[in-house]
Amino acid sequence: MSVATNPSAPATSAPSEHAVSLTLSNIIQDYPAPGGGVTRVIGGVDLNFERPGINMLLGPSGSGKSTLLNMMGGVRPLNVKTPTSGLVSIDGQPCHGPHDDAVMVFQRYANRPDLTIYENVAFPFRFKLWRERVPEQEWRARVEHMLEAVGLADKKALHPAQLSGGQNQRVALARALVLRPRILLMDEPFGALDAQTREEMQHLLIKLYRERPCLIVFVTHDVTEALMLGDRVVVLSTQPATVADDFTLHAPRPRSLDWQRSPEAVALSERVLEQLHRVSAGKGSLRVTV
Amino acid sequence: MSDFWNPYVQPDPRQRRQLALLSVGAVLLLWSALSGFGLVGPNRLPAPWDVLSAFGYLSWHNGESMLAEATLWSVGRLLAAGVLVVLIGIPIGVAMGASPRINAALSPLVDPFRSAPVVALLPILVMWLGIGEAMKIAFLFIGAVVYLIPMVRDAIQAVPQSHWIGARDLGATPWECIRQAVLPMAMPRIADALIVAVSVMWTYITVAEYVNAKVGLGQLIQNARRFSAWDQVFAGIIVIIVLALVTYQLMRYAKAKLFPWETHQ
Numbered sequence: 276m277s278v279a280t281n282p283s284a285p286a287t288s289a290p291s292e293h294a295v296s297l298t299l300s301n302i303i304q305d306y307p308a309p310g311g312g313v314t315r316v317i318g319g320v321d322l323n324f325e326r327p328g329i330n331m332l333l334g335p336s337g338s339g340k341s342t343l344l345n346m347m348g349g350v351r352p353l354n355v356k357t358p359t360s361g362l363v364s365i366d367g368q369p370c371h372g373p374h375d376d377a378v379m380v381f382q383r384y385a386n387r388p389d390l391t392i393y394e395n396v397a398f399p400f401r402f403k404l405w406r407e408r409v410p411e412q413e414w415r416a417r418v419e420h421m422l423e424a425v426g427l428a429d430k431k432a433l434h435p436a437q438l439s440g441g442q443n444q445r446v447a448l449a450r451a452l453v454l455r456p457r458i459l460l461m462d463e464p465f466g467a468l469d470a471q472t473r474e475e476m477q478h479l480l481i482k483l484y485r486e487r488p489c490l491i492v493f494v495t496h497d498v499t500e501a502l503m504l505g506d507r508v509v510v511l512s513t514q515p516a517t518v519a520d521d522f523t524l525h526a527p528r529p530r531s532l533d534w535q536r537s538p539e540a541v542a543l544s545e546r547v548l549e550q551l552h553r554v555s556a557g558k559g560s561l562r563v564t565v
Numbered sequence: 566m567s568d569f570w571n572p573y574v575q576p577d578p579r580q581r582r583q584l585a586l587l588s589v590g591a592v593l594l595l596w597s598a599l600s601g602f603g604l605v606g607p608n609r610l611p612a613p614w615d616v617l618s619a620f621g622y623l624s625w626h627n628g629e630s631m632l633a634e635a636t637l638w639s640v641g642r643l644l645a646a647g648v649l650v651v652l653i654g655i656p657i658g659v660a661m662g663a664s665p666r667i668n669a670a671l672s673p674l675v676d677p678f679r680s681a682p683v684v685a686l687l688p689i690l691v692m693w694l695g696i697g698e699a700m701k702i703a704f705l706f707i708g709a710v711v712y713l714i715p716m717v718r719d720a721i722q723a724v725p726q727s728h729w730i731g732a733r734d735l736g737a738t739p740w741e742c743i744r745q746a747v748l749p750m751a752m753p754r755i756a757d758a759l760i761v762a763v764s765v766m767w768t769y770i771t772v773a774e775y776v777n778a779k780v781g782l783g784q785l786i787q788n789a790r791r792f793s794a795w796d797q798v799f800a801g802i803i804v805i806i807v808l809a810l811v812t813y814q815l816m817r818y819a820k821a822k823l824f825p826w827e828t829h830q
Contacts, residue, residue: 398745
C-alpha cells in the first residue's frame with residue numbers, strides 16, 4: 276500500500292493544553308463469521324494522530340472504519356474482543372475500555388425526546404464524573420455558549436421532535452463540545468442529512484473547530500466531505516481495512532466550490548477514487564457529491 | 566361510503582361515538598326484548614330494569630350502601646396489590662431488561678406463568694397464607710406481576726442501543742446509563758405494562774374474593790349467586806366492568822399527560 280506523505284511527524288511544539296496524541300499500533304480485528312471461521316475486518320492498521328486537526332477516515336461502507344473509531348472511543352462490542360490484537364493509546368497510555376479523553380458523535384444522535392434542547396446539551400452533567408469536574412455555574416455558562424454557537428439559543432426550551440434532523444445533530448454536536456474534549460470522534464455524523472444541511476453542518480464544524488481546536492477523527496464514506504473538511508485524509512481499503520492512502524491538505528477552510536473544481540482538488544479526488552477502486556474491487560459504496 | 570372498507574380513514578369522533586352508542590343500544594334493546602317478551606325467564610336472564618333496580622338496592626338500602634363498601638374494599642385490595650406490583654415487579658423487569666444474565670436466570674421462573682393457570686394457584690395461596698387479606702392481595706399480585714415483568718423487560722430491551730452507548734461514552738456509570746438514558750426512554754412502555762397489569766387485576770378480583778371475603782365486589786356477586794339473585798349478579802359484574810374501564814381510561818390519560826413526547830416519536 277502506498278503512503279503518500281507522512282504527516283505524523285513528532286510534535287515539535289512544547290506540550291500545551293491542547294497537546295494530545297492518539298496512536299493505533301498494528302490494529303487487527305477479526306469477527307466470528309457465520310458458519311464458523313473468522314472474518315478479518317481490520318488487517319493491521321498503524322495510525323498516529325497528533326495535535327489538533329481534522330483527520331478524515333475515508334472508506335467505503337463496511338470498511339471497518341466505525342469499528343476503528345469505536346476502538347478509539349473505548350466503545351467495545353459485547354462478546355468480541357476488540358482489538359483482536361494491537362493497541363490503542365492516548366498520550367502514550369494504553370486504553371482498554373471507556374475513557375473520558377474522547378467524546379463521540381454518532382449519525383444516530385440519540386437525543387432524549389423527553390428533555391428540552393437545553394437539557395439535552397447539558398445531559399453529560401447529569402453524570403457524577405462531569406458534575407464533580409465542572410462546577411454548576413461554569414457548565415451552565417458553557418451550555419448557554421454552545422447553544423449560541425450552534426445557533427439553537429432561541430430553541431433551547433423546545434423538544435427534539437420539534438427540530439429538524441440537522442438541528443438535532445447540532446444538539447448532539449453541542450452536547451459533545453460542551454465537555455471541551457481533547458479528542459472528538461465523529462462517526463458519519465452528517466451521513467443522514469440532505470446535501471444542503473450537510474454543507475451547513477460542515478461549515479458549523481469548521482467554525483466550532485476554529486473557536487476551540489481539538490483532535491478530530493471524522494469517519495465518512497463521502498469523498499467530497501473528506502476533501503472539504505480534512506487537514507489530513509486517511510483512505511481505508513475494505514475487507515480487511517488497511518491504510519491505502521494518507522495525505523495532508525493545506526487549502527484554507529472553508530473550501531469553496533471553486534477550490535473543489537481546482538486542479539488540485541480534482542486530482543486528489545481522482546487519486547482517492549482510483550485507490551479505492553484498486554484496493555476494494557467494488558466492495559462497499561462511496562459517495563461523491565460534486 | 567366509499568371509505569367503508571378502508572383501514573386508514575378514521576371516522577370523525579362524533580360519528581365514532583354515534584356508532585358506539587348504536588351498538589351498545591342494540592344490545593340493550595335485544596336484552597330488553599328477550600326479557601320483556603318473556604323469551605328468556607328471569608332465572609336465566611334478569612331484565613335490564615331489574616338489574617337497574619338491583620343496582621339501586623345495592624347502592625342504598627337501610628341507610629347503608631353495600632355497593633360503595635364493596636367497591637372500597639375491592640379497590641383497596643387492588644391498590645395494595647398494585648403498589649406491590651410496582652415496587653417489586655418494575656425493578657425486577659428493569660433488571661432483567663438491563664442485564665441479559667439476570668434475564669437468563671429469572672425468565673424460566675417468570676415467563677411460564679404468563680400462560681400458566683394462575684387461578685390454580687389459589688388453593689396453594691390459601692394453604693400458605695390462610696384465607697385473610699394476605700392471600701387475596703398475594704393472588705392479585707401474582708396474577709398481575711407475571712404479565713408486568715416480561716413487558717417491562719421488553720420495554721427496556723426495545724430502547725435503541727445508541728442511547729446506552731452514547732451515555733457510556735459520556736462517562737456514565739452503568740447505573741447512570743440505565744437511570745438517565747435507558748429507563749426514561751422505556752417509561753411510556755412501562756406505563757403500558759402497568760395499565761395491562763391493572764386491567765388483569767380487575768379481571769381477577771372476583772376470583773381473589775371467592776374465598777371467605779366478608780366484603781368486596783367479588784363477594785357481593787358470590788353472595789348474590791348463592792341466593793340466585795341474578796339481577797344483583799349482573800349489577801355487580803357491570804359495576805366491575807365500568808370501574809375497570811374508568812381506571813383504564815384514567816391511566817391512559819395520565820400516560821398521555823406524563824409522556825407527551827412519545828406520541829410524536
